[in-house]
Amino acid sequence: MEITDIKIRRIISEGRLRAVVSVTIDHMLAVHDIKVVQGDERLFAAMPSRKDENGVFRDIVHPISVSARKMLEDEVLDAYSRHMALLETEAENSDEF
Numbered sequence: 167m168e169i170t171d172i173k174i175r176r177i178i179s180e181g182r183l184r185a186v187v188s189v190t191i192d193h194m195l196a197v198h199d200i201k202v203v204q205g206d207e208r209l210f211a212a213m214p215s216r217k218d219e220n221g222v223f224r225d226i227v228h229p230i231s232v233s234a235r236k237m238l239e240d241e242v243l244d245a246y247s248r249h250m251a252l253l254e255t256e257a258e259n260s261d262e263f
Contacts, residue, residue, distance in 0.1 A: 167234065168192055172245040177253075184209065185246050189238070197227055202246045209246070211239040 171190035175198075178184060185202040199214040213225040229235040 167237075169238065169241050172242060174246060174249045177250075185249075187211070187242055187246065189242065200242060202242065209243055211242040 169189055169191055170193045173188045174185055175188055176186040178186070182204045183201055184204055187200045187202060188196060188198045189200060190196050197214065201212040203210055203212050213228045215223045215225045217223050229238050
């Protein structure tokens with residue numbers, strides 16, 4: 167499996183939700199609504215989910231293995247970090263003018 171594209175769809179500044187991300191896998195499959203969440207100890211990627219009839223949220227797509235989850239999360243969080251650094255640089259540069 168190769169992640170061929172990551173798009174930061176939305177940045178959120180309030181609450182624990184930090185961003186909403188879309189990932190393309192092998193140029194063939196898009197997964198939308200992956201969330202970057204600030205946990206108690208670190209950022210993590212939460213898979214798309216929906217509430218079932220009992221009010222429990224269940225992932226509707228997710229990596230099967232621990233290694234696949236780590237790879238996906240690492241790449242999503244890396245893309246988020248790069249995006250935030252770029253926004254910060256742009257803000258600093260606009261302050262200079």
